[in-house]
Amino acid sequence: MAYKDLRDYLRVLEENGKLRRVKRQVDPSWEVSCMARWIYQGFPEDRRFGLLFENVKGTSMSVGTALVGASRDVYALALGTPPEKIHDTWLRVLSQPLAPKTVASGPVHEVVIPKEKVDLSYLPVPTWTPEKDKRPCITACCITRDRDSGVQNIGTYRCQVQSKNQITFNTNPGRQGYQNYESYAVHGEPAPVAVAIGCEPAVHLATSAALPKGMDELHVAGALKGEPIEVVRGKTVDILVPAHAEIVVEGLLHPTGRMVEDGFGEFLGYMGTSADRIWFEVTAITHRRDPIYYGYISQCPPSESTMIQGQANECMAHWQLVTHFGEQTVTDVALTQTHGGMLGHAVVQMTPMYPGHAKRVGRLLAEITHFKIITVVDTGIDIRYQQHLDWVHNSLVNPATDVTIIDDCFTFFMDPSRDERGMGGKLILDATHKIGHSYTDLSLPPKHLMWKAYESWQDADLPAFNIPQRVERSLDWHAKRLECSDNGRFAGLGTTVRRLKY
Numbered sequence: 001m002a003y004k005d006l007r008d009y010l011r012v013l014e015e016n017g018k019l020r021r022v023k024r025q026v027d028p029s030w031e032v033s034c035m036a037r038w039i040y041q042g043f044p045e046d047r048r049f050g051l052l053f054e055n056v057k058g059t060s061m062s063v064g065t066a067l068v069g070a071s072r073d074v075y076a077l078a079l080g081t082p083p084e085k086i087h088d089t090w091l092r093v094l095s096q097p098l099a100p101k102t103v104a105s106g107p108v109h110e111v112v113i114p115k116e117k118v119d120l121s122y123l124p125v126p127t128w129t130p131e132k133d134k135r136p137c138i139t140a141c142c143i144t145r146d147r148d149s150g151v152q153n154i155g156t157y158r159c160q161v162q163s164k165n166q167i168t169f170n171t172n173p174g175r176q177g178y179q180n181y182e183s184y185a186v187h188g189e190p191a192p193v194a195v196a197i198g199c200e201p202a203v204h205l206a207t208s209a210a211l212p213k214g215m216d217e218l219h220v221a222g223a224l225k226g227e228p229i230e231v232v233r234g235k236t237v238d239i240l241v242p243a244h245a246e247i248v249v250e251g252l253l254h255p256t257g258r259m260v261e262d263g264f265g266e267f268l269g270y271m272g273t274s275a276d277r278i279w280f281e282v283t284a285i286t287h288r289r290d291p292i293y294y295g296y297i298s299q300c301p302p303s304e305s306t307m308i309q310g311q312a313n314e315c316m317a318h319w320q321l322v323t324h325f326g327e328q329t330v331t332d333v334a335l336t337q338t339h340g341g342m343l344g345h346a347v348v349q350m351t352p353m354y355p356g357h358a359k360r361v362g363r364l365l366a367e368i369t370h371f372k373i374i375t376v377v378d379t380g381i382d383i384r385y386q387q388h389l390d391w392v393h394n395s396l397v398n399p400a401t402d403v404t405i406i407d408d409c410f411t412f413f414m415d416p417s418r419d420e421r422g423m424g425g426k427l428i429l430d431a432t433h434k435i436g437h438s439y440t441d442l443s444l445p446p447k448h449l450m451w452k453a454y455e456s457w458q459d460a461d462l463p464a465f466n467i468p469q470r471v472e473r474s475l476d477w478h479a480k481r482l483e484c485s486d487n488g489r490f491a492g493l494g495t496t497v498r499r500l501k502y
Protein backbone atom coordinates (compact mmCIF):
# COMPACT_ATOMS: atom_id res chain seq x y z
CA MET A 1 0.00 0.00 0.00
CA ALA A 2 1.48 3.33 -1.06
CA TYR A 3 0.84 5.97 1.62
CA LYS A 4 1.00 9.41 0.02
CA ASP A 5 2.25 11.12 3.17
CA LEU A 6 2.25 10.84 6.95
CA ARG A 7 -1.38 12.03 7.14
CA ASP A 8 -2.57 9.33 4.76
CA TYR A 9 -0.80 6.74 6.91
CA LEU A 10 -2.23 8.11 10.17
CA ARG A 11 -5.72 7.60 8.81
CA VAL A 12 -4.97 3.90 8.19
CA LEU A 13 -3.26 3.57 11.58
CA GLU A 14 -6.36 4.96 13.25
CA GLU A 15 -8.70 2.70 11.24
CA ASN A 16 -6.68 -0.25 12.53
CA GLY A 17 -7.04 0.90 16.14
CA LYS A 18 -3.32 1.65 16.40
CA LEU A 19 -3.46 5.44 16.86
CA ARG A 20 -4.77 7.36 19.88
CA ARG A 21 -5.29 11.11 19.86
CA VAL A 22 -4.62 13.10 23.04
CA LYS A 23 -6.89 16.17 23.28
CA ARG A 24 -5.87 17.50 26.70
CA GLN A 25 -3.09 20.06 26.78
CA VAL A 26 0.39 18.57 27.24
CA ASP A 27 3.77 20.15 27.93
CA PRO A 28 6.49 19.18 25.40
CA SER A 29 9.24 19.80 27.96
CA TRP A 30 8.30 16.62 29.89
CA GLU A 31 4.74 15.40 29.46
CA VAL A 32 4.88 14.24 25.84
CA SER A 33 7.85 11.95 26.45
CA CYS A 34 6.75 10.69 29.87
CA MET A 35 3.26 9.83 28.63
CA ALA A 36 4.68 8.18 25.50
CA ARG A 37 7.06 6.18 27.70
CA TRP A 38 4.03 4.40 29.19
CA ILE A 39 3.22 2.91 25.77
CA TYR A 40 6.34 0.79 26.16
CA GLN A 41 6.51 0.46 29.94
CA GLY A 42 2.79 -0.12 30.54
CA PHE A 43 1.56 -2.22 27.62
CA PRO A 44 2.50 -5.61 26.16
CA GLU A 45 3.71 -5.28 22.58
CA ASP A 46 0.53 -6.45 20.86
CA ARG A 47 -1.52 -3.72 22.59
CA ARG A 48 0.78 -0.77 21.85
CA PHE A 49 -0.24 2.15 19.61
CA GLY A 50 1.05 5.45 18.26
CA LEU A 51 0.15 8.75 19.95
CA LEU A 52 -0.86 12.06 18.41
CA PHE A 53 -0.87 14.99 20.85
CA GLU A 54 -3.25 17.57 19.38
CA ASN A 55 -3.02 20.28 22.04
CA VAL A 56 0.63 20.98 22.77
CA LYS A 57 1.53 23.92 25.00
CA GLY A 58 3.08 26.84 23.12
CA THR A 59 2.31 25.68 19.56
CA SER A 60 -0.51 25.04 17.15
CA MET A 61 1.33 21.99 15.73
CA SER A 62 0.35 18.44 16.68
CA VAL A 63 3.11 16.17 17.96
CA GLY A 64 3.20 12.47 17.06
CA THR A 65 5.34 9.67 18.42
CA ALA A 66 5.57 5.85 18.17
CA LEU A 67 3.80 6.19 14.84
CA VAL A 68 5.86 3.65 12.89
CA GLY A 69 7.48 1.72 15.72
CA ALA A 70 4.91 1.14 18.48
CA SER A 71 5.10 -2.61 17.81
CA ARG A 72 5.93 -5.13 15.09
CA ASP A 73 2.30 -4.97 13.94
CA VAL A 74 2.53 -1.19 13.61
CA TYR A 75 5.86 -1.50 11.78
CA ALA A 76 4.21 -3.93 9.35
CA LEU A 77 1.31 -1.51 8.84
CA ALA A 78 3.82 1.24 8.06
CA LEU A 79 5.40 -1.10 5.49
CA GLY A 80 1.94 -1.97 4.15
CA THR A 81 2.52 -5.68 4.60
CA PRO A 82 1.43 -8.42 7.08
CA PRO A 83 3.96 -8.95 9.92
CA GLU A 84 5.02 -12.35 8.57
CA LYS A 85 5.99 -10.70 5.24
CA ILE A 86 8.31 -8.04 6.72
CA HIS A 87 11.46 -9.97 5.75
CA ASP A 88 10.16 -10.91 2.28
CA THR A 89 9.41 -7.24 1.63
CA TRP A 90 12.83 -6.03 2.74
CA LEU A 91 14.70 -8.77 0.86
CA ARG A 92 12.79 -7.88 -2.32
CA VAL A 93 13.27 -4.11 -2.12
CA LEU A 94 16.98 -4.32 -1.31
CA SER A 95 17.45 -6.06 -4.66
CA GLN A 96 15.04 -3.79 -6.57
CA PRO A 97 15.40 -0.15 -5.45
CA LEU A 98 13.21 2.50 -7.11
CA ALA A 99 14.58 5.96 -7.97
CA PRO A 100 12.79 9.05 -6.61
CA LYS A 101 10.92 11.46 -8.86
CA THR A 102 11.87 15.14 -8.79
CA VAL A 103 8.88 17.47 -8.84
CA ALA A 104 8.82 21.26 -9.23
CA SER A 105 6.96 21.99 -6.00
CA GLY A 106 5.48 20.17 -3.04
CA PRO A 107 3.39 20.71 0.08
CA VAL A 108 6.55 20.89 2.21
CA HIS A 109 7.12 24.38 0.76
CA GLU A 110 3.66 25.74 1.61
CA VAL A 111 5.29 27.84 4.35
CA VAL A 112 8.91 29.06 4.13
CA ILE A 113 10.67 30.70 7.08
CA PRO A 114 13.78 32.46 5.79
CA LYS A 115 17.16 32.44 7.54
CA GLU A 116 16.77 35.86 9.21
CA LYS A 117 13.47 34.80 10.83
CA VAL A 118 14.55 31.33 11.99
CA ASP A 119 13.96 30.57 15.65
CA LEU A 120 14.02 26.85 16.47
CA SER A 121 11.82 27.35 19.54
CA TYR A 122 9.07 27.64 16.91
CA LEU A 123 9.17 23.82 16.63
CA PRO A 124 7.60 21.79 19.50
CA VAL A 125 10.69 19.62 20.00
CA PRO A 126 10.02 17.36 23.01
CA THR A 127 12.61 16.83 25.72
CA TRP A 128 12.93 13.05 25.69
CA THR A 129 14.59 12.40 29.07
CA PRO A 130 13.26 15.29 31.17
CA GLU A 131 15.51 16.55 34.00
CA LYS A 132 18.40 14.55 32.47
CA ASP A 133 18.66 15.91 28.91
CA LYS A 134 19.88 19.50 29.03
CA ARG A 135 18.55 20.36 25.58
CA PRO A 136 15.84 19.09 23.27
CA CYS A 137 16.79 16.99 20.27
CA ILE A 138 15.24 16.67 16.85
CA THR A 139 15.77 13.09 15.68
CA ALA A 140 14.62 12.77 12.09
CA CYS A 141 15.66 11.92 8.51
CA CYS A 142 18.94 13.77 7.93
CA ILE A 143 19.81 14.18 4.25
CA THR A 144 23.36 14.91 3.12
CA ARG A 145 25.13 14.65 -0.22
CA ASP A 146 28.52 13.49 -1.41
CA ARG A 147 30.20 16.54 -2.96
CA ASP A 148 31.82 14.60 -5.81
CA SER A 149 29.36 11.86 -6.74
CA GLY A 150 26.22 13.85 -5.89
CA VAL A 151 24.76 10.70 -4.28
CA GLN A 152 22.55 11.58 -1.33
CA ASN A 153 22.36 9.74 1.94
CA ILE A 154 19.69 9.79 4.62
CA GLY A 155 20.42 8.63 8.14
CA THR A 156 18.34 9.06 11.25
CA TYR A 157 20.60 11.15 13.47
CA ARG A 158 20.09 13.17 16.62
CA CYS A 159 20.22 16.93 16.13
CA GLN A 160 20.53 18.78 19.44
CA VAL A 161 19.15 22.31 19.45
CA GLN A 162 21.98 24.57 20.66
CA SER A 163 20.54 28.03 20.01
CA LYS A 164 17.79 29.62 17.99
CA ASN A 165 19.59 28.73 14.73
CA GLN A 166 22.38 26.26 15.56
CA ILE A 167 22.16 22.47 15.76
CA THR A 168 24.77 19.83 16.58
CA PHE A 169 24.79 16.83 14.26
CA ASN A 170 25.38 13.50 15.98
CA THR A 171 27.29 11.47 13.42
CA ASN A 172 30.66 9.79 13.79
CA PRO A 173 33.24 9.01 11.08
CA GLY A 174 31.67 5.60 10.45
CA ARG A 175 28.42 7.19 9.32
CA GLN A 176 27.69 8.13 5.73
CA GLY A 177 26.30 11.48 6.85
CA TYR A 178 29.68 12.27 8.37
CA GLN A 179 31.55 11.08 5.27
CA ASN A 180 29.40 13.38 3.12
CA TYR A 181 30.19 16.26 5.49
CA GLU A 182 33.91 15.44 5.10
CA SER A 183 33.68 15.43 1.29
CA TYR A 184 33.03 19.18 1.57
CA ALA A 185 35.09 19.88 4.70
CA VAL A 186 38.35 18.73 3.05
CA HIS A 187 37.81 21.57 0.56
CA GLY A 188 37.00 24.03 3.36
CA GLU A 189 33.40 24.23 2.14
CA PRO A 190 30.17 24.00 4.19
CA ALA A 191 28.14 20.86 3.48
CA PRO A 192 24.43 21.16 2.76
CA VAL A 193 22.05 19.29 5.06
CA ALA A 194 18.28 18.95 5.32
CA VAL A 195 16.39 17.37 8.21
CA ALA A 196 13.01 15.99 7.12
CA ILE A 197 10.46 15.53 9.90
CA GLY A 198 7.25 13.56 9.33
CA CYS A 199 7.53 11.86 5.93
CA GLU A 200 5.65 8.97 4.35
CA PRO A 201 6.48 5.93 6.53
CA ALA A 202 8.66 4.23 3.89
CA VAL A 203 11.15 7.10 4.20
CA HIS A 204 11.35 6.70 7.98
CA LEU A 205 11.82 2.94 7.70
CA ALA A 206 14.49 3.13 4.97
CA THR A 207 16.49 5.80 6.76
CA SER A 208 16.84 3.84 9.96
CA ALA A 209 18.46 0.91 8.11
CA ALA A 210 22.25 0.79 7.85
CA LEU A 211 22.37 0.32 4.06
CA PRO A 212 25.63 -0.27 2.19
CA LYS A 213 27.44 2.94 1.11
CA GLY A 214 26.30 4.17 -2.28
CA MET A 215 22.78 2.80 -1.85
CA ASP A 216 20.54 5.85 -1.68
CA GLU A 217 17.90 5.44 1.03
CA LEU A 218 15.35 7.29 -1.10
CA HIS A 219 15.63 4.54 -3.74
CA VAL A 220 15.00 1.89 -1.09
CA ALA A 221 12.15 4.00 0.36
CA GLY A 222 10.59 4.17 -3.12
CA ALA A 223 10.69 0.38 -3.42
CA LEU A 224 9.22 0.03 0.10
CA LYS A 225 6.48 2.50 -0.77
CA GLY A 226 5.77 0.80 -4.10
CA GLU A 227 6.13 4.02 -6.08
CA PRO A 228 8.83 6.69 -6.44
CA ILE A 229 9.25 9.11 -3.53
CA GLU A 230 8.48 12.60 -4.81
CA VAL A 231 11.30 14.99 -4.01
CA VAL A 232 11.72 18.71 -4.39
CA ARG A 233 14.89 20.81 -4.29
CA GLY A 234 15.49 22.56 -0.95
CA LYS A 235 14.88 26.32 -0.79
CA THR A 236 18.38 27.23 0.43
CA VAL A 237 20.43 24.03 -0.02
CA ASP A 238 21.13 21.81 -3.02
CA ILE A 239 19.46 18.77 -1.52
CA LEU A 240 16.39 16.89 -2.73
CA VAL A 241 13.90 16.57 0.12
CA PRO A 242 10.68 14.51 0.33
CA ALA A 243 8.02 16.77 -1.20
CA HIS A 244 5.34 15.50 1.20
CA ALA A 245 7.34 15.89 4.42
CA GLU A 246 5.61 17.82 7.18
CA ILE A 247 8.64 19.97 8.09
CA VAL A 248 12.18 20.38 6.74
CA VAL A 249 15.02 22.20 8.50
CA GLU A 250 17.71 23.25 6.00
CA GLY A 251 21.24 24.22 6.90
CA LEU A 252 24.98 24.29 6.23
CA LEU A 253 27.40 22.17 8.24
CA HIS A 254 30.35 24.26 9.35
CA PRO A 255 33.53 22.83 7.68
CA THR A 256 35.81 23.09 10.73
CA GLY A 257 33.74 24.04 13.77
CA ARG A 258 32.87 21.80 16.69
CA MET A 259 30.29 22.41 19.40
CA VAL A 260 29.59 20.55 22.64
CA GLU A 261 26.57 18.29 22.50
CA ASP A 262 25.22 17.67 26.01
CA GLY A 263 24.67 14.13 27.22
CA PHE A 264 21.37 12.65 26.06
CA GLY A 265 19.26 9.59 26.91
CA GLU A 266 20.79 6.90 24.72
CA PHE A 267 19.08 4.06 22.89
CA LEU A 268 20.97 1.31 24.73
CA GLY A 269 19.28 2.33 27.96
CA TYR A 270 21.79 4.62 29.68
CA MET A 271 22.50 8.34 29.67
CA GLY A 272 25.20 9.41 27.19
CA THR A 273 27.96 11.86 27.96
CA SER A 274 28.82 15.25 26.41
CA ALA A 275 30.97 15.25 23.27
CA ASP A 276 32.26 17.61 20.59
CA ARG A 277 30.16 17.43 17.44
CA ILE A 278 30.01 18.97 14.01
CA TRP A 279 27.16 21.47 13.75
CA PHE A 280 25.11 23.42 11.27
CA GLU A 281 23.52 26.81 10.99
CA VAL A 282 19.88 26.74 9.95
CA THR A 283 19.30 28.52 6.64
CA ALA A 284 15.52 27.97 6.41
CA ILE A 285 12.60 26.04 7.89
CA THR A 286 9.90 24.95 5.48
CA HIS A 287 6.67 23.21 6.33
CA ARG A 288 3.18 22.28 5.26
CA ARG A 289 0.18 24.20 6.50
CA ASP A 290 -0.78 22.89 9.99
CA PRO A 291 2.28 20.66 10.18
CA ILE A 292 2.58 17.59 12.36
CA TYR A 293 5.85 17.35 14.29
CA TYR A 294 6.98 13.69 14.45
CA GLY A 295 9.53 12.69 17.09
CA TYR A 296 10.75 9.12 17.63
CA ILE A 297 10.72 7.95 21.20
CA SER A 298 14.09 6.31 21.83
CA GLN A 299 16.21 6.10 25.04
CA CYS A 300 15.59 3.15 27.38
CA PRO A 301 14.41 0.00 25.55
CA PRO A 302 11.86 -1.13 24.65
CA SER A 303 11.27 1.92 22.49
CA GLU A 304 10.33 3.02 19.03
CA SER A 305 13.95 3.25 17.95
CA THR A 306 14.67 -0.26 19.23
CA MET A 307 11.72 -1.54 17.24
CA ILE A 308 12.53 0.15 13.93
CA GLN A 309 16.29 -0.32 14.10
CA GLY A 310 15.82 -3.91 15.25
CA GLN A 311 13.47 -4.75 12.39
CA ALA A 312 15.78 -3.15 9.83
CA ASN A 313 18.88 -4.78 11.33
CA GLU A 314 17.40 -8.28 11.37
CA CYS A 315 16.24 -7.90 7.74
CA MET A 316 19.64 -6.53 6.66
CA ALA A 317 21.41 -9.42 8.40
CA HIS A 318 19.10 -11.94 6.73
CA TRP A 319 19.67 -10.30 3.33
CA GLN A 320 23.45 -10.24 3.76
CA LEU A 321 23.63 -13.90 4.81
CA VAL A 322 21.59 -15.01 1.82
CA THR A 323 22.88 -12.66 -0.90
CA HIS A 324 26.46 -11.83 0.14
CA PHE A 325 27.46 -15.11 1.74
CA GLY A 326 25.26 -17.50 -0.23
CA GLU A 327 23.68 -18.98 2.89
CA GLN A 328 20.54 -19.98 1.03
CA THR A 329 19.20 -22.22 3.80
CA VAL A 330 18.82 -19.28 6.22
CA THR A 331 15.07 -18.67 6.39
CA ASP A 332 14.70 -15.98 9.09
CA VAL A 333 16.55 -13.82 11.62
CA ALA A 334 14.96 -12.26 14.71
CA LEU A 335 16.44 -9.79 17.16
CA THR A 336 15.31 -9.26 20.74
CA GLN A 337 13.98 -5.84 21.69
CA THR A 338 16.90 -4.83 23.86
CA HIS A 339 19.90 -2.60 23.41
CA GLY A 340 18.60 -0.46 20.62
CA GLY A 341 17.95 -3.29 18.17
CA MET A 342 21.69 -3.47 17.80
CA LEU A 343 23.59 -5.30 20.56
CA GLY A 344 20.70 -7.68 21.14
CA HIS A 345 20.27 -11.42 21.05
CA ALA A 346 19.76 -12.60 17.45
CA VAL A 347 18.18 -15.90 16.54
CA VAL A 348 18.90 -17.38 13.12
CA GLN A 349 16.55 -19.95 11.66
CA MET A 350 18.17 -22.23 9.08
CA THR A 351 18.70 -25.75 7.82
CA PRO A 352 22.31 -26.78 8.55
CA MET A 353 23.57 -28.81 5.60
CA TYR A 354 26.82 -30.17 7.07
CA PRO A 355 28.41 -30.59 10.50
CA GLY A 356 29.47 -27.21 11.88
CA HIS A 357 27.29 -25.28 9.44
CA ALA A 358 25.16 -23.63 12.16
CA LYS A 359 28.27 -22.50 14.04
CA ARG A 360 29.74 -21.10 10.84
CA VAL A 361 26.64 -19.01 10.18
CA GLY A 362 26.62 -17.84 13.81
CA ARG A 363 30.25 -16.74 13.54
CA LEU A 364 29.65 -15.00 10.21
CA LEU A 365 26.80 -13.03 11.72
CA ALA A 366 28.90 -12.15 14.76
CA GLU A 367 31.52 -10.65 12.44
CA ILE A 368 29.21 -8.58 10.25
CA THR A 369 26.84 -7.18 12.91
CA HIS A 370 26.86 -5.73 16.42
CA PHE A 371 24.68 -8.61 17.66
CA LYS A 372 26.14 -9.87 20.89
CA ILE A 373 24.51 -13.24 21.45
CA ILE A 374 23.54 -15.41 18.48
CA THR A 375 21.47 -18.57 18.67
CA VAL A 376 21.07 -20.75 15.60
CA VAL A 377 17.99 -22.97 15.42
CA ASP A 378 16.30 -25.32 12.93
CA THR A 379 13.39 -24.25 10.76
CA GLY A 380 10.91 -26.12 12.99
CA ILE A 381 11.26 -23.39 15.63
CA ASP A 382 9.24 -20.19 15.87
CA ILE A 383 12.07 -17.76 16.54
CA ARG A 384 9.77 -15.05 17.90
CA TYR A 385 8.23 -17.32 20.55
CA GLN A 386 10.19 -17.26 23.77
CA GLN A 387 8.97 -20.64 24.99
CA HIS A 388 10.25 -22.38 21.84
CA LEU A 389 13.61 -20.69 22.30
CA ASP A 390 13.86 -21.72 25.95
CA TRP A 391 13.01 -25.24 24.89
CA VAL A 392 15.83 -25.51 22.35
CA HIS A 393 18.32 -23.71 24.61
CA ASN A 394 17.61 -26.16 27.37
CA SER A 395 17.29 -29.28 25.29
CA LEU A 396 19.59 -28.96 22.29
CA VAL A 397 22.53 -26.88 23.54
CA ASN A 398 25.32 -28.81 25.20
CA PRO A 399 27.34 -26.05 26.89
CA ALA A 400 30.50 -28.13 26.54
CA THR A 401 30.31 -28.47 22.76
CA ASP A 402 27.70 -26.15 21.30
CA VAL A 403 28.80 -22.80 22.69
CA THR A 404 31.40 -20.65 20.96
CA ILE A 405 32.84 -17.62 22.74
CA ILE A 406 34.57 -15.08 20.54
CA ASP A 407 36.78 -12.77 22.54
CA ASP A 408 38.64 -9.63 21.54
CA CYS A 409 35.97 -8.25 19.23
CA PHE A 410 36.13 -4.53 18.66
CA THR A 411 32.68 -3.73 19.93
CA PHE A 412 30.22 -0.86 19.71
CA PHE A 413 31.53 2.03 21.79
CA MET A 414 28.40 2.18 23.94
CA ASP A 415 28.58 -1.50 24.96
CA PRO A 416 28.82 -1.19 28.76
CA SER A 417 30.63 -4.53 29.03
CA ARG A 418 33.61 -3.71 26.80
CA ASP A 419 37.05 -3.36 28.34
CA GLU A 420 39.32 -0.30 28.50
CA ARG A 421 40.69 -1.11 25.02
CA GLY A 422 37.20 -1.10 23.54
CA MET A 423 37.17 -4.86 23.13
CA GLY A 424 34.26 -7.10 23.98
CA GLY A 425 33.06 -10.62 23.35
CA LYS A 426 30.34 -12.54 21.57
CA LEU A 427 28.48 -15.73 22.32
CA ILE A 428 27.19 -18.23 19.77
CA LEU A 429 24.83 -21.05 20.67
CA ASP A 430 24.21 -23.89 18.26
CA ALA A 431 20.69 -24.99 19.17
CA THR A 432 20.05 -27.07 16.05
CA HIS A 433 19.57 -30.84 15.95
CA LYS A 434 23.13 -32.01 15.31
CA ILE A 435 24.01 -34.08 12.30
CA GLY A 436 25.10 -37.53 13.40
CA HIS A 437 23.08 -37.49 16.66
CA SER A 438 19.91 -39.48 16.95
CA TYR A 439 16.86 -37.84 18.50
CA THR A 440 13.49 -39.38 19.29
CA ASP A 441 10.12 -38.20 18.02
CA LEU A 442 8.24 -35.13 19.20
CA SER A 443 5.90 -35.98 22.07
CA LEU A 444 2.86 -34.31 20.54
CA PRO A 445 0.12 -36.33 18.83
CA PRO A 446 0.49 -36.43 15.03
CA LYS A 447 -0.83 -33.51 12.97
CA HIS A 448 -3.83 -35.36 11.50
CA LEU A 449 -5.18 -36.13 15.01
CA MET A 450 -4.46 -32.63 16.31
CA TRP A 451 -6.31 -31.13 13.34
CA LYS A 452 -9.24 -33.52 13.84
CA ALA A 453 -9.33 -32.52 17.50
CA TYR A 454 -9.47 -28.88 16.42
CA GLU A 455 -12.76 -29.70 14.69
CA SER A 456 -13.98 -31.52 17.81
CA TRP A 457 -12.99 -28.46 19.85
CA GLN A 458 -15.13 -26.23 17.65
CA ASP A 459 -18.06 -28.68 17.85
CA ALA A 460 -17.77 -28.69 21.63
CA ASP A 461 -18.55 -24.96 21.79
CA LEU A 462 -15.28 -24.19 23.56
CA PRO A 463 -13.59 -20.73 23.28
CA ALA A 464 -12.36 -20.03 19.71
CA PHE A 465 -8.67 -19.79 18.80
CA ASN A 466 -6.56 -19.90 15.64
CA ILE A 467 -4.00 -22.67 15.27
CA PRO A 468 -0.63 -20.98 15.83
CA GLN A 469 1.69 -21.37 12.86
CA ARG A 470 4.43 -22.62 15.20
CA VAL A 471 2.42 -25.77 16.06
CA GLU A 472 2.11 -26.70 12.40
CA ARG A 473 5.74 -25.80 11.77
CA SER A 474 6.95 -27.94 14.63
CA LEU A 475 4.77 -30.96 13.77
CA ASP A 476 5.67 -30.85 10.06
CA TRP A 477 9.36 -30.39 10.72
CA HIS A 478 9.67 -33.32 13.10
CA ALA A 479 7.59 -35.56 10.84
CA LYS A 480 9.90 -34.75 7.89
CA ARG A 481 13.00 -35.23 10.03
CA LEU A 482 11.97 -38.76 10.92
CA GLU A 483 11.35 -39.60 7.27
CA CYS A 484 15.01 -38.89 6.46
CA SER A 485 18.17 -40.45 7.76
CA ASP A 486 20.72 -38.44 9.77
CA ASN A 487 18.16 -35.79 10.73
CA GLY A 488 17.52 -35.29 7.09
CA ARG A 489 20.25 -32.95 5.91
CA PHE A 490 22.09 -35.19 3.54
CA ALA A 491 18.84 -36.89 2.53
CA GLY A 492 17.41 -33.56 1.46
CA LEU A 493 15.53 -32.23 4.49
CA GLY A 494 16.97 -28.77 3.89
CA THR A 495 15.43 -28.46 0.48
CA THR A 496 12.24 -30.27 1.51
CA VAL A 497 11.72 -27.96 4.43
CA ARG A 498 12.41 -24.95 2.27
CA ARG A 499 9.82 -26.12 -0.19
CA LEU A 500 7.29 -26.02 2.67
CA LYS A 501 7.87 -22.23 2.48
CA TYR A 502 8.49 -21.50 6.14
Ligand SMILES: Cc1cc2nc3c(=O)[nH]c(=O)nc-3n(C[C@H](O)[C@H](O)[C@H](O)COP(=O)(O)O)c2cc1C
Pocket residue numbers: 139153154155156157158159170171172174175176177207208209210211296297298304305308309
Ligand atom coordinates in the same frame (compact mmCIF):
# COMPACT_ATOMS: atom_id res chain seq x y z
C1 LIG B 1 15.42 6.94 16.49
C2 LIG B 1 16.80 6.71 15.96
C3 LIG B 1 17.83 7.53 16.35
C4 LIG B 1 19.12 7.36 15.84
N1 LIG B 1 20.09 8.23 16.20
C5 LIG B 1 21.32 8.12 15.66
C6 LIG B 1 22.31 9.11 15.91
O1 LIG B 1 22.09 10.08 16.63
N2 LIG B 1 23.53 8.95 15.33
C7 LIG B 1 23.82 7.88 14.53
O2 LIG B 1 24.94 7.80 14.02
N3 LIG B 1 22.90 6.92 14.28
C8 LIG B 1 21.64 7.03 14.81
N4 LIG B 1 20.68 6.10 14.52
C9 LIG B 1 21.03 4.93 13.69
C10 LIG B 1 21.12 5.30 12.24
O3 LIG B 1 20.08 6.13 11.85
C11 LIG B 1 21.08 4.13 11.33
O4 LIG B 1 22.01 3.17 11.66
C12 LIG B 1 21.27 4.59 9.91
O5 LIG B 1 21.06 3.58 9.08
C13 LIG B 1 22.66 5.13 9.66
O6 LIG B 1 22.72 5.45 8.30
P1 LIG B 1 24.09 5.71 7.56
O7 LIG B 1 24.89 4.44 7.68
O8 LIG B 1 23.62 5.98 6.18
O9 LIG B 1 24.74 6.87 8.18
C14 LIG B 1 19.39 6.29 14.98
C15 LIG B 1 18.35 5.45 14.58
C16 LIG B 1 17.06 5.66 15.04
C17 LIG B 1 15.96 4.78 14.56
